Amino acid sequence: MQFSIKALSPETAKTGCVVLGVYASRELSPSAGRVDKAARGALRKALPDLPGRAGATLLLRGLPGVAAERVLLVGLGERKEFAESPFRDAVRGAAAALRELGAKDAAFYLVDLKVGSRPVAWNVRHAVLGLREAFYRFDQLKTQKKGSPPALAAVTLPVSSSPALQGALSEAIATAEGAALARTLGNLPPNICTPAYLAAEAGKIARQFKLGLQVLEKGDMEKLGMGALLAVARASHQPPKLIVLRYSGAAKGKKPRAPLLALVGKGITFDTGGISLKPAGEMDEMKYDMSGAASVLGAIHALAAMKAPVNVVGVIPACENMPGGAAAKPGDVVTTLSGQTVEILNTDAEGRLILCDALTYAARFEPEAVIDIATLTGACVIALGHVATGLFANDDKLAAGIREAADDAWDRVWQMPLWEDYQEQLRSNFADMANIGGRPGGSITAACFLARFTRKQRWAHLDIAGTAWKGGREKGSTGRPVPLLVRYALKHAGKK
Ligand code: BES
Ligand code: MN
Ligand code: ZN
Numbered sequence: 239m240q241f242s243i244k245a246l247s248p249e250t251a252k253t254g255c256v257v258l259g260v261y262a263s264r265e266l267s268p269s270a271g272r273v274d275k276a277a278r279g280a281l282r283k284a285l286p287d288l289p290g291r292a293g294a295t296l297l298l299r300g301l302p303g304v305a306a307e308r309v310l311l312v313g314l315g316e317r318k319e320f321a322e323s324p325f326r327d328a329v330r331g332a333a334a335a336l337r338e339l340g341a342k343d344a345a346f347y348l349v350d351l352k353v354g355s356r357p358v359a360w361n362v363r364h365a366v367l368g369l370r371e372a373f374y375r376f377d378q379l380k381t382q383k384k385g386s387p388p389a390l391a392a393v394t395l396p397v398s399s400s401p402a403l404q405g406a407l408s409e410a411i412a413t414a415e416g417a418a419l420a421r422t423l424g425n426l427p428p429n430i431c432t433p434a435y436l437a438a439e440a441g442k443i444a445r446q447f448k449l450g451l452q453v454l455e456k457g458d459m460e461k462l463g464m465g466a467l468l469a470v471a472r473a474s475h476q477p478p479k480l481i482v483l484r485y486s487g488a489a490k491g492k493k494p495r496a497p498l499l500a501l502v503g504k505g506i507t508f509d510t511g512g513i514s515l516k517p518a519g520e521m522d523e524m525k526y527d528m529s530g531a532a533s534v535l536g537a538i539h540a541l542a543a544m545k546a547p548v549n550v551v552g553v554i555p556a557c558e559n560m561p562g563g564a565a566a567k568p569g570d571v572v573t574t575l576s577g578q579t580v581e582i583l584n585t586d587a588e589g590r591l592i593l594c595d596a597l598t599y600a601a602r603f604e605p606e607a608v609i610d611i612a613t614l615t616g617a618c619v620i621a622l623g624h625v626a627t628g629l630f631a632n633d634d635k636l637a638a639g640i641r642e643a644a645d646d647a648w649d650r651v652w653q654m655p656l657w658e659d660y661q662e663q664l665r666s667n668f669a670d671m672a673n674i675g676g677r678p679g680g681s682i683t684a685a686c687f688l689a690r691f692t693r694k695q696r697w698a699h700l701d702i703a704g705t706a707w708k709g710g711r712e713k714g715s716t717g718r719p720v721p722l723l724v725r726y727a728l729k730h731a732g733k734k
Contacts, residue, residue: 239373239390241366243407245398248304248347249276253394255308255344257332259351261317262290269347269396270311276303281311288313292324293331297339310335312348321354322364322648329365333372336390343392350397358397359406364648365395366407367721370414376425376714408544413724416540417717423532424707424715428508428525433479433556436505436531440481440554443535447542450484464595465572466580467555470588473512473562480596481505481554483535484603485542488549488731497606498549499730501538501723502596504589504612505531505556512559512585513567526715527589529706530611531556537723546724548731553600555592559585571669575599576691581669589614590684591673594691607636607696607730610688611719612703617680619704626652627719628701630685636698643726649719651700660686 248256248269258270264285266274274281280301288296294313301309312332315324328348336344346369349361373390377383397403423431423439437453444451456477459468464480471478488496506527510516516524534552541548566572570582572591575598580591589612600608618628627644629651631637637653644651663675663683671690675683685699705718 239370240392241395241407241411242392243362243395243397243399243403246345246394246396248273248345248396250305251345251394251396253306253343253345255310255336255339255341256304256306257310257312257336257344257346257348259314259328259348260285260288260311261314261320263316265317267314267347267351269350273301273304273309277301278303281309284311291315293327295331295335297335306345308339308341314351322356325351325353325361326364326368326648329368330372333369337373340388341390342388344390345394345396347396349395359402360646362395362397362403362406363410366410367414367417369393370418371717374418374421376422379427409724409728412540412544413721415543416536416724417720419539420529420532420536420720421715421717423535424526424529431525431528432476432507433505433558434476436507436528436535436554436556437479437481439535440483443539443542444483447485449538449542452482454480454482462575463573464575466574466591467557467595469566469570469572469582470512470559470591471557473560473565474558476507476558478555478557480599481552481556483538483552485538485550487541487545488547496547496549496731498551498603499727500551500553500600500603500605500608501534502553502593502600502608502610503530503532503534504528504593504610504614505554506559506589506592507556509559509586509588510561512588513561513565514584514586515561516586520709523707523709526707527613528556529613529702529715532715533611533702533706533718533720533723536717536720537727540720540724541727546728546731548727550727551600551603551605553596555596557592559588574691578671578690579669581666581672583672584674587673587684590687593688597688597691597697601695605695607698608692609640609698609700609723611700611723613706614701615681615684615703618701621654621681622652622704624704624708626650627705628681629653629698630656630682630701631698632656632689632692633696633698636696639729640698640722640726643729644722647721647725649722651722654682654685656682656685656689
Protein backbone atom coordinates (compact mmCIF):
# COMPACT_ATOMS: atom_id res chain seq x y z
CA MET A 239 0.00 0.00 0.00
CA GLN A 240 1.61 3.23 -1.20
CA PHE A 241 0.68 6.51 0.45
CA SER A 242 1.20 10.00 -0.89
CA ILE A 243 0.30 13.42 0.39
CA LYS A 244 -1.05 15.70 -2.31
CA ALA A 245 -3.71 18.42 -2.35
CA LEU A 246 -6.48 17.40 -4.75
CA SER A 247 -9.99 18.66 -5.29
CA PRO A 248 -12.42 15.87 -4.56
CA GLU A 249 -14.68 16.50 -7.55
CA THR A 250 -11.87 16.32 -10.12
CA ALA A 251 -9.61 13.72 -8.45
CA LYS A 252 -8.84 10.89 -10.85
CA THR A 253 -8.97 7.95 -8.52
CA GLY A 254 -10.89 4.71 -8.09
CA CYS A 255 -12.70 5.97 -5.04
CA VAL A 256 -13.16 9.28 -3.26
CA VAL A 257 -13.70 8.74 0.47
CA LEU A 258 -15.75 11.47 2.15
CA GLY A 259 -16.96 12.05 5.69
CA VAL A 260 -20.55 12.91 6.61
CA TYR A 261 -21.73 13.79 10.12
CA ALA A 262 -24.96 12.46 11.56
CA SER A 263 -27.94 14.81 11.07
CA ARG A 264 -26.84 14.98 7.43
CA GLU A 265 -24.14 17.53 7.88
CA LEU A 266 -21.53 17.29 5.14
CA SER A 267 -17.81 17.70 5.76
CA PRO A 268 -16.28 20.50 3.64
CA SER A 269 -14.96 18.05 0.98
CA ALA A 270 -18.29 16.24 0.87
CA GLY A 271 -19.97 19.62 0.44
CA ARG A 272 -17.81 20.39 -2.59
CA VAL A 273 -18.64 17.07 -4.21
CA ASP A 274 -22.32 17.56 -3.50
CA LYS A 275 -22.20 20.93 -5.19
CA ALA A 276 -20.40 19.53 -8.25
CA ALA A 277 -22.92 16.68 -8.40
CA ARG A 278 -25.86 19.08 -8.04
CA GLY A 279 -27.08 17.70 -4.76
CA ALA A 280 -26.83 14.00 -5.69
CA LEU A 281 -24.84 13.30 -2.57
CA ARG A 282 -27.29 14.95 -0.21
CA LYS A 283 -30.07 13.04 -1.89
CA ALA A 284 -28.40 9.73 -1.08
CA LEU A 285 -27.83 10.59 2.58
CA PRO A 286 -30.99 9.01 4.02
CA ASP A 287 -29.44 5.65 3.13
CA LEU A 288 -26.35 6.28 5.31
CA PRO A 289 -26.76 5.31 8.97
CA GLY A 290 -25.55 8.07 11.29
CA ARG A 291 -23.07 6.07 13.31
CA ALA A 292 -19.31 6.60 12.92
CA GLY A 293 -17.88 4.05 10.51
CA ALA A 294 -21.10 3.34 8.58
CA THR A 295 -20.57 3.54 4.81
CA LEU A 296 -22.54 4.10 1.63
CA LEU A 297 -21.11 3.61 -1.85
CA LEU A 298 -22.26 5.81 -4.73
CA ARG A 299 -21.31 5.29 -8.37
CA GLY A 300 -21.18 7.46 -11.42
CA LEU A 301 -22.15 10.75 -9.81
CA PRO A 302 -22.61 13.53 -12.39
CA GLY A 303 -19.91 16.19 -12.28
CA VAL A 304 -17.49 13.98 -10.33
CA ALA A 305 -14.37 12.57 -12.01
CA ALA A 306 -13.99 9.53 -9.79
CA GLU A 307 -16.10 6.51 -10.65
CA ARG A 308 -16.97 5.84 -7.02
CA VAL A 309 -17.67 7.92 -3.97
CA LEU A 310 -17.62 6.28 -0.56
CA LEU A 311 -19.54 8.16 2.11
CA VAL A 312 -18.44 7.45 5.64
CA GLY A 313 -20.50 8.24 8.74
CA LEU A 314 -18.72 10.35 11.37
CA GLY A 315 -21.35 10.36 14.11
CA GLU A 316 -22.63 13.59 15.66
CA ARG A 317 -20.54 16.63 14.82
CA LYS A 318 -20.36 17.86 18.40
CA GLU A 319 -19.14 14.46 19.56
CA PHE A 320 -16.59 14.10 16.78
CA ALA A 321 -13.17 13.31 18.27
CA GLU A 322 -10.42 10.67 18.19
CA SER A 323 -12.61 7.60 18.68
CA PRO A 324 -15.21 8.37 15.99
CA PHE A 325 -12.38 9.34 13.63
CA ARG A 326 -10.72 5.97 14.16
CA ASP A 327 -14.09 4.22 13.73
CA ALA A 328 -14.62 6.11 10.46
CA VAL A 329 -11.17 5.09 9.18
CA ARG A 330 -11.84 1.47 10.09
CA GLY A 331 -15.28 1.51 8.48
CA ALA A 332 -13.89 3.09 5.32
CA ALA A 333 -11.06 0.56 5.21
CA ALA A 334 -13.48 -2.36 5.50
CA ALA A 335 -15.60 -0.96 2.67
CA LEU A 336 -12.55 -0.36 0.45
CA ARG A 337 -11.44 -3.93 1.04
CA GLU A 338 -14.87 -5.29 0.22
CA LEU A 339 -14.89 -3.19 -2.92
CA GLY A 340 -11.47 -4.38 -4.01
CA ALA A 341 -10.59 -0.76 -4.78
CA LYS A 342 -7.10 -0.36 -6.23
CA ASP A 343 -6.67 3.27 -5.34
CA ALA A 344 -8.45 5.90 -3.30
CA ALA A 345 -8.32 9.54 -2.23
CA PHE A 346 -8.88 9.55 1.50
CA TYR A 347 -10.59 12.84 2.42
CA LEU A 348 -11.10 11.89 6.05
CA VAL A 349 -7.64 13.33 6.73
CA ASP A 350 -8.85 16.89 6.20
CA LEU A 351 -11.38 16.65 9.05
CA LYS A 352 -10.85 18.58 12.27
CA VAL A 353 -10.35 16.02 15.07
CA GLY A 354 -10.61 17.86 18.39
CA SER A 355 -7.44 19.89 18.80
CA ARG A 356 -5.24 17.42 16.91
CA PRO A 357 -3.04 18.69 14.09
CA VAL A 358 -3.44 17.29 10.57
CA ALA A 359 -0.30 15.21 11.18
CA TRP A 360 -2.30 13.23 13.75
CA ASN A 361 -4.97 12.48 11.15
CA VAL A 362 -2.31 11.39 8.68
CA ARG A 363 -0.72 9.02 11.19
CA HIS A 364 -3.99 7.48 12.26
CA ALA A 365 -5.35 7.16 8.73
CA VAL A 366 -2.23 5.27 7.65
CA LEU A 367 -2.19 3.05 10.75
CA GLY A 368 -5.92 2.33 10.55
CA LEU A 369 -5.81 1.46 6.86
CA ARG A 370 -2.75 -0.75 7.19
CA GLU A 371 -4.25 -2.49 10.21
CA ALA A 372 -7.47 -3.23 8.35
CA PHE A 373 -5.68 -4.71 5.36
CA TYR A 374 -3.43 -6.94 7.49
CA ARG A 375 -3.80 -10.64 6.71
CA PHE A 376 -2.29 -13.68 8.33
CA ASP A 377 -2.84 -16.44 5.80
CA GLN A 378 0.67 -17.82 5.39
CA LEU A 379 -0.36 -21.13 6.93
CA LYS A 380 -3.51 -21.61 4.84
CA THR A 381 -3.06 -23.59 1.66
CA GLN A 382 -6.11 -22.00 0.02
CA LYS A 383 -5.81 -18.25 0.17
CA LYS A 384 -9.30 -17.59 -1.14
CA GLY A 385 -11.25 -14.57 -0.03
CA SER A 386 -8.23 -12.31 0.12
CA PRO A 387 -9.15 -9.50 -2.27
CA PRO A 388 -6.45 -7.52 -4.06
CA ALA A 389 -4.89 -5.02 -1.74
CA LEU A 390 -5.48 -1.32 -2.01
CA ALA A 391 -2.32 -0.35 -3.91
CA ALA A 392 -2.30 3.44 -3.66
CA VAL A 393 -3.87 5.92 -1.27
CA THR A 394 -3.70 9.66 -1.68
CA LEU A 395 -3.98 11.72 1.49
CA PRO A 396 -5.38 14.88 -0.03
CA VAL A 397 -3.92 17.68 2.09
CA SER A 398 -1.18 20.13 1.14
CA SER A 399 2.20 18.66 1.83
CA SER A 400 4.71 19.99 4.33
CA PRO A 401 7.86 18.58 5.96
CA ALA A 402 5.87 17.95 9.16
CA LEU A 403 3.26 15.92 7.29
CA GLN A 404 5.90 13.98 5.34
CA GLY A 405 7.56 13.17 8.67
CA ALA A 406 4.24 12.02 10.11
CA LEU A 407 3.70 9.86 7.04
CA SER A 408 7.05 8.09 7.26
CA GLU A 409 6.63 7.61 11.01
CA ALA A 410 3.20 6.07 10.42
CA ILE A 411 4.33 3.77 7.62
CA ALA A 412 7.23 2.46 9.71
CA THR A 413 5.01 2.11 12.78
CA ALA A 414 2.41 0.17 10.78
CA GLU A 415 5.17 -2.11 9.49
CA GLY A 416 6.48 -2.68 13.02
CA ALA A 417 3.00 -3.38 14.37
CA ALA A 418 2.37 -5.85 11.53
CA LEU A 419 5.62 -7.63 12.40
CA ALA A 420 4.57 -7.88 16.05
CA ARG A 421 1.17 -9.15 14.98
CA THR A 422 2.62 -11.82 12.76
CA LEU A 423 5.02 -13.01 15.45
CA GLY A 424 2.07 -13.19 17.86
CA ASN A 425 -0.10 -15.07 15.39
CA LEU A 426 2.55 -17.63 14.49
CA PRO A 427 1.89 -20.96 16.20
CA PRO A 428 4.04 -21.99 19.13
CA ASN A 429 5.61 -24.88 17.22
CA ILE A 430 7.05 -22.35 14.77
CA CYS A 431 7.56 -19.26 16.94
CA THR A 432 9.99 -20.71 19.48
CA PRO A 433 12.69 -18.85 21.44
CA ALA A 434 15.14 -19.74 18.65
CA TYR A 435 12.70 -18.31 16.09
CA LEU A 436 12.52 -15.02 18.00
CA ALA A 437 16.31 -14.90 18.14
CA ALA A 438 16.50 -15.55 14.38
CA GLU A 439 13.95 -12.79 13.78
CA ALA A 440 16.06 -10.39 15.85
CA GLY A 441 19.02 -11.49 13.72
CA LYS A 442 17.12 -10.60 10.55
CA ILE A 443 16.31 -7.13 11.88
CA ALA A 444 19.91 -6.67 13.01
CA ARG A 445 21.25 -7.54 9.56
CA GLN A 446 18.66 -5.46 7.71
CA PHE A 447 19.38 -2.28 9.69
CA LYS A 448 22.93 -3.02 10.90
CA LEU A 449 22.00 -3.15 14.57
CA GLY A 450 23.95 -4.63 17.45
CA LEU A 451 22.79 -8.12 18.44
CA GLN A 452 23.79 -10.44 21.21
CA VAL A 453 22.01 -13.70 22.09
CA LEU A 454 22.79 -15.25 25.47
CA GLU A 455 22.44 -19.03 25.57
CA LYS A 456 21.56 -21.26 28.48
CA GLY A 457 25.22 -21.65 29.44
CA ASP A 458 25.67 -17.86 29.56
CA MET A 459 22.61 -17.55 31.80
CA GLU A 460 24.02 -20.19 34.12
CA LYS A 461 27.35 -18.38 34.35
CA LEU A 462 25.60 -15.10 35.10
CA GLY A 463 23.29 -16.67 37.66
CA MET A 464 19.88 -16.10 36.11
CA GLY A 465 18.25 -18.63 38.41
CA ALA A 466 14.69 -17.38 37.92
CA LEU A 467 14.74 -17.39 34.11
CA LEU A 468 16.42 -20.81 34.09
CA ALA A 469 13.82 -22.25 36.48
CA VAL A 470 11.04 -21.36 34.04
CA ALA A 471 12.91 -22.72 31.02
CA ARG A 472 14.00 -25.93 32.69
CA ALA A 473 11.40 -28.45 31.50
CA SER A 474 11.28 -27.32 27.90
CA HIS A 475 13.04 -29.03 25.01
CA GLN A 476 13.42 -25.61 23.41
CA PRO A 477 16.57 -23.89 24.67
CA PRO A 478 16.00 -20.46 26.23
CA LYS A 479 17.46 -17.30 24.65
CA LEU A 480 18.13 -13.88 26.03
CA ILE A 481 18.07 -11.55 23.05
CA VAL A 482 19.71 -8.12 23.18
CA LEU A 483 19.07 -5.92 20.16
CA ARG A 484 20.52 -2.43 20.07
CA TYR A 485 19.65 0.50 17.83
CA SER A 486 21.73 3.66 18.14
CA GLY A 487 20.11 6.25 15.92
CA ALA A 488 20.95 9.40 17.86
CA ALA A 489 23.85 11.53 16.67
CA LYS A 490 27.08 10.29 18.19
CA GLY A 491 29.71 12.35 19.98
CA LYS A 492 27.14 14.95 20.95
CA LYS A 493 27.09 16.11 24.56
CA PRO A 494 25.06 15.45 26.59
CA ARG A 495 24.74 11.93 25.22
CA ALA A 496 21.28 11.08 23.89
CA PRO A 497 19.32 9.13 26.51
CA LEU A 498 19.11 5.37 26.16
CA LEU A 499 15.72 3.71 26.47
CA ALA A 500 15.59 0.02 27.41
CA LEU A 501 12.60 -2.06 26.33
CA VAL A 502 12.26 -5.42 28.04
CA GLY A 503 9.68 -7.80 26.50
CA LYS A 504 8.25 -11.00 27.97
CA GLY A 505 8.94 -13.77 25.47
CA ILE A 506 7.15 -16.87 26.75
CA THR A 507 6.54 -18.60 23.42
CA PHE A 508 4.08 -20.94 25.12
CA ASP A 509 2.73 -20.83 28.65
CA THR A 510 1.21 -24.10 29.83
CA GLY A 511 1.46 -22.90 33.41
CA GLY A 512 4.12 -25.55 34.13
CA ILE A 513 3.41 -27.86 37.08
CA SER A 514 0.68 -25.37 38.14
CA LEU A 515 -0.91 -26.42 34.84
CA LYS A 516 -3.51 -24.22 33.18
CA PRO A 517 -6.95 -25.62 32.30
CA ALA A 518 -7.25 -27.03 28.76
CA GLY A 519 -9.88 -24.59 27.48
CA GLU A 520 -8.36 -21.93 25.24
CA MET A 521 -4.86 -22.87 26.27
CA ASP A 522 -3.83 -22.30 22.63
CA GLU A 523 -4.10 -18.58 23.39
CA MET A 524 -0.99 -18.85 25.50
CA LYS A 525 0.99 -18.74 22.26
CA TYR A 526 0.43 -14.97 22.58
CA ASP A 527 2.48 -14.92 25.76
CA MET A 528 5.45 -13.62 23.74
CA SER A 529 3.56 -10.50 22.65
CA GLY A 530 5.74 -8.27 24.81
CA ALA A 531 8.82 -9.61 23.04
CA ALA A 532 7.11 -9.16 19.67
CA SER A 533 6.27 -5.54 20.49
CA VAL A 534 9.91 -4.82 21.34
CA LEU A 535 11.06 -6.27 18.00
CA GLY A 536 8.27 -4.40 16.19
CA ALA A 537 9.10 -1.09 17.85
CA ILE A 538 12.83 -1.38 17.16
CA HIS A 539 12.10 -2.37 13.56
CA ALA A 540 9.91 0.72 13.21
CA LEU A 541 12.44 3.10 14.78
CA ALA A 542 15.28 1.74 12.66
CA ALA A 543 13.20 1.86 9.47
CA MET A 544 12.29 5.51 10.01
CA LYS A 545 15.91 6.26 11.01
CA ALA A 546 14.66 7.81 14.24
CA PRO A 547 17.30 9.81 16.15
CA VAL A 548 16.92 7.68 19.28
CA ASN A 549 18.92 5.08 21.20
CA VAL A 550 17.06 1.95 22.20
CA VAL A 551 18.15 -1.39 23.57
CA GLY A 552 15.69 -4.28 23.48
CA VAL A 553 16.14 -7.09 26.01
CA ILE A 554 14.04 -10.19 25.44
CA PRO A 555 14.02 -13.19 27.75
CA ALA A 556 12.53 -16.00 25.64
CA CYS A 557 11.57 -19.53 26.70
CA GLU A 558 8.67 -21.94 27.07
CA ASN A 559 6.89 -22.67 30.35
CA MET A 560 6.35 -26.44 30.36
CA PRO A 561 5.59 -29.17 32.89
CA GLY A 562 7.87 -32.20 33.02
CA GLY A 563 10.27 -34.16 35.17
CA ALA A 564 12.78 -31.34 35.21
CA ALA A 565 10.22 -28.60 35.79
CA ALA A 566 10.33 -26.13 38.65
CA LYS A 567 7.94 -27.17 41.43
CA PRO A 568 5.74 -25.10 43.72
CA GLY A 569 7.91 -24.59 46.77
CA ASP A 570 11.21 -24.37 44.87
CA VAL A 571 13.43 -21.50 45.93
CA VAL A 572 15.63 -19.92 43.27
CA THR A 573 18.31 -17.24 43.34
CA THR A 574 17.78 -14.45 40.84
CA LEU A 575 20.49 -12.53 38.98
CA SER A 576 20.00 -9.71 41.50
CA GLY A 577 20.97 -12.03 44.32
CA GLN A 578 17.49 -11.95 45.87
CA THR A 579 15.81 -15.31 46.44
CA VAL A 580 12.29 -16.21 45.32
CA GLU A 581 9.97 -18.96 46.51
CA ILE A 582 8.04 -20.17 43.47
CA LEU A 583 4.58 -20.82 44.89
CA ASN A 584 2.91 -20.99 41.51
CA THR A 585 4.81 -21.97 38.38
CA ASP A 586 2.19 -20.20 36.27
CA ALA A 587 3.44 -16.85 37.57
CA GLU A 588 6.45 -17.30 35.27
CA GLY A 589 6.46 -13.98 33.46
CA ARG A 590 7.76 -12.07 36.46
CA LEU A 591 10.45 -14.72 36.94
CA ILE A 592 11.95 -14.29 33.50
CA LEU A 593 11.46 -10.52 33.60
CA CYS A 594 13.20 -10.01 36.94
CA ASP A 595 16.43 -11.44 35.57
CA ALA A 596 16.07 -9.55 32.29
CA LEU A 597 15.42 -6.27 34.15
CA THR A 598 18.50 -6.80 36.30
CA TYR A 599 20.49 -7.55 33.15
CA ALA A 600 19.14 -4.44 31.38
CA ALA A 601 20.60 -2.23 34.11
CA ARG A 602 24.11 -2.93 32.80
CA PHE A 603 23.37 -0.80 29.73
CA GLU A 604 22.71 2.11 32.11
CA PRO A 605 19.50 3.16 30.39
CA GLU A 606 17.97 6.49 31.31
CA ALA A 607 14.61 4.69 31.54
CA VAL A 608 13.44 1.10 31.24
CA ILE A 609 9.99 -0.08 30.18
CA ASP A 610 8.96 -3.70 30.35
CA ILE A 611 6.08 -5.01 28.26
CA ALA A 612 4.36 -8.24 29.25
CA THR A 613 1.18 -10.28 28.96
CA LEU A 614 1.62 -10.64 32.67
CA THR A 615 -1.69 -11.23 34.46
CA GLY A 616 -5.23 -12.39 33.87
CA ALA A 617 -6.09 -10.00 36.70
CA CYS A 618 -5.20 -7.05 34.47
CA VAL A 619 -7.78 -8.26 31.93
CA ILE A 620 -10.37 -8.38 34.71
CA ALA A 621 -9.44 -4.85 35.83
CA LEU A 622 -9.16 -3.04 32.48
CA GLY A 623 -10.69 -5.38 29.89
CA HIS A 624 -9.39 -5.24 26.35
CA VAL A 625 -9.27 -1.46 26.00
CA ALA A 626 -6.49 -0.13 28.21
CA THR A 627 -3.05 -1.50 28.90
CA GLY A 628 -2.14 -1.46 32.60
CA LEU A 629 0.60 1.06 33.40
CA PHE A 630 2.75 0.91 36.54
CA ALA A 631 5.76 3.10 37.22
CA ASN A 632 8.16 4.10 39.96
CA ASP A 633 8.69 7.54 38.40
CA ASP A 634 5.93 10.11 37.85
CA LYS A 635 7.58 11.88 34.95
CA LEU A 636 8.12 8.63 33.10
CA ALA A 637 4.51 7.61 33.73
CA ALA A 638 3.21 10.97 32.52
CA GLY A 639 5.31 10.71 29.35
CA ILE A 640 3.96 7.25 28.63
CA ARG A 641 0.37 8.34 29.27
CA GLU A 642 0.78 11.24 26.88
CA ALA A 643 2.36 9.08 24.17
CA ALA A 644 -0.38 6.48 24.65
CA ASP A 645 -3.11 9.09 24.14
CA ASP A 646 -1.36 10.48 21.11
CA ALA A 647 -0.94 6.99 19.62
CA TRP A 648 -4.50 6.12 20.73
CA ASP A 649 -2.91 2.98 22.13
CA ARG A 650 -4.24 3.77 25.54
CA VAL A 651 -3.03 2.94 29.03
CA TRP A 652 -4.47 3.36 32.50
CA GLN A 653 -2.15 3.88 35.43
CA MET A 654 -2.51 1.60 38.44
CA PRO A 655 -1.03 2.06 41.93
CA LEU A 656 2.31 0.63 42.89
CA TRP A 657 2.11 1.42 46.58
CA GLU A 658 4.33 -0.22 49.16
CA ASP A 659 1.16 -1.35 50.97
CA TYR A 660 0.78 -4.12 48.41
CA GLN A 661 4.31 -5.43 48.89
CA GLU A 662 3.46 -7.41 52.01
CA GLN A 663 1.33 -9.77 49.90
CA LEU A 664 4.59 -11.13 48.47
CA ARG A 665 5.92 -12.18 51.86
CA SER A 666 7.49 -15.65 52.01
CA ASN A 667 8.44 -17.75 55.03
CA PHE A 668 11.31 -19.35 53.15
CA ALA A 669 12.83 -16.82 50.75
CA ASP A 670 13.14 -13.05 50.23
CA MET A 671 9.77 -13.06 48.51
CA ALA A 672 7.13 -15.30 46.96
CA ASN A 673 6.30 -15.08 43.26
CA ILE A 674 2.57 -14.64 43.87
CA GLY A 675 0.56 -12.35 46.13
CA GLY A 676 -2.88 -13.97 46.14
CA ARG A 677 -5.95 -12.95 44.14
CA PRO A 678 -6.58 -9.42 45.45
CA GLY A 679 -4.91 -6.87 43.17
CA GLY A 680 -3.21 -9.58 41.13
CA SER A 681 -1.84 -7.26 38.45
CA ILE A 682 -0.54 -4.88 41.12
CA THR A 683 1.32 -7.50 43.13
CA ALA A 684 2.87 -8.79 39.89
CA ALA A 685 4.12 -5.24 39.24
CA CYS A 686 5.26 -4.98 42.87
CA PHE A 687 7.35 -8.10 42.34
CA LEU A 688 9.09 -6.48 39.36
CA ALA A 689 9.54 -3.26 41.34
CA ARG A 690 11.85 -5.12 43.68
CA PHE A 691 14.27 -5.57 40.80
CA THR A 692 14.15 -2.03 39.45
CA ARG A 693 14.64 0.06 42.58
CA LYS A 694 17.69 1.77 41.13
CA GLN A 695 16.16 2.42 37.72
CA ARG A 696 13.52 4.75 36.28
CA TRP A 697 11.11 2.03 35.37
CA ALA A 698 7.63 1.47 33.98
CA HIS A 699 5.73 -1.74 33.40
CA LEU A 700 3.02 -2.27 30.78
CA ASP A 701 0.65 -5.20 31.40
CA ILE A 702 -0.71 -5.98 27.93
CA ALA A 703 -2.55 -9.21 28.82
CA GLY A 704 -5.86 -7.66 27.70
CA THR A 705 -4.67 -5.59 24.75
CA ALA A 706 -2.05 -7.57 22.80
CA TRP A 707 -4.51 -10.00 21.28
CA LYS A 708 -8.18 -10.75 20.83
CA GLY A 709 -9.95 -14.02 21.54
CA GLY A 710 -13.14 -15.50 20.11
CA ARG A 711 -14.13 -15.26 16.45
CA GLU A 712 -11.75 -12.40 15.78
CA LYS A 713 -8.91 -14.29 17.45
CA GLY A 714 -5.58 -12.75 16.62
CA SER A 715 -2.77 -10.50 17.66
CA THR A 716 -3.35 -6.72 17.68
CA GLY A 717 0.20 -5.38 17.35
CA ARG A 718 -0.27 -3.30 20.49
CA PRO A 719 1.58 -1.57 22.07
CA VAL A 720 3.97 -0.93 19.15
CA PRO A 721 2.34 2.45 18.30
CA LEU A 722 2.73 3.57 21.92
CA LEU A 723 6.35 2.41 22.20
CA VAL A 724 7.38 4.14 18.99
CA ARG A 725 5.66 7.37 19.99
CA TYR A 726 7.21 7.28 23.44
CA ALA A 727 10.70 6.54 22.12
CA LEU A 728 10.48 9.59 19.83
CA LYS A 729 9.20 11.70 22.70
CA HIS A 730 11.84 10.39 25.07
CA ALA A 731 14.58 11.47 22.69
CA GLY A 732 12.98 14.92 22.60
CA LYS A 733 11.95 14.55 18.98
CA LYS A 734 8.38 15.70 19.49
N1 BES B 1 0.51 -15.40 30.66
C1 BES B 1 -0.26 -15.41 31.84
C2 BES B 1 -1.16 -14.20 31.97
C3 BES B 1 -2.36 -14.15 31.06
C4 BES B 1 -3.51 -14.82 31.41
C5 BES B 1 -2.35 -13.40 29.92
C6 BES B 1 -4.62 -14.75 30.60
C7 BES B 1 -3.45 -13.32 29.12
C8 BES B 1 -4.59 -14.00 29.46
C9 BES B 1 0.63 -15.43 33.08
O1 BES B 1 1.84 -16.10 32.92
C10 BES B 1 -0.12 -16.13 34.16
O2 BES B 1 -0.38 -17.28 34.00
N2 BES B 1 -0.46 -15.40 35.21
C11 BES B 1 -1.20 -15.94 36.28
C12 BES B 1 -0.60 -15.43 37.57
C13 BES B 1 -1.16 -16.10 38.78
C14 BES B 1 -0.72 -17.53 38.84
C15 BES B 1 -0.66 -15.34 40.00
C16 BES B 1 -2.65 -15.47 36.14
O3 BES B 1 -2.87 -14.35 35.72
O4 BES B 1 -3.54 -16.27 36.38
MN1 MN C 1 1.66 -18.16 33.36
ZN1 ZN D 1 2.57 -16.22 31.06
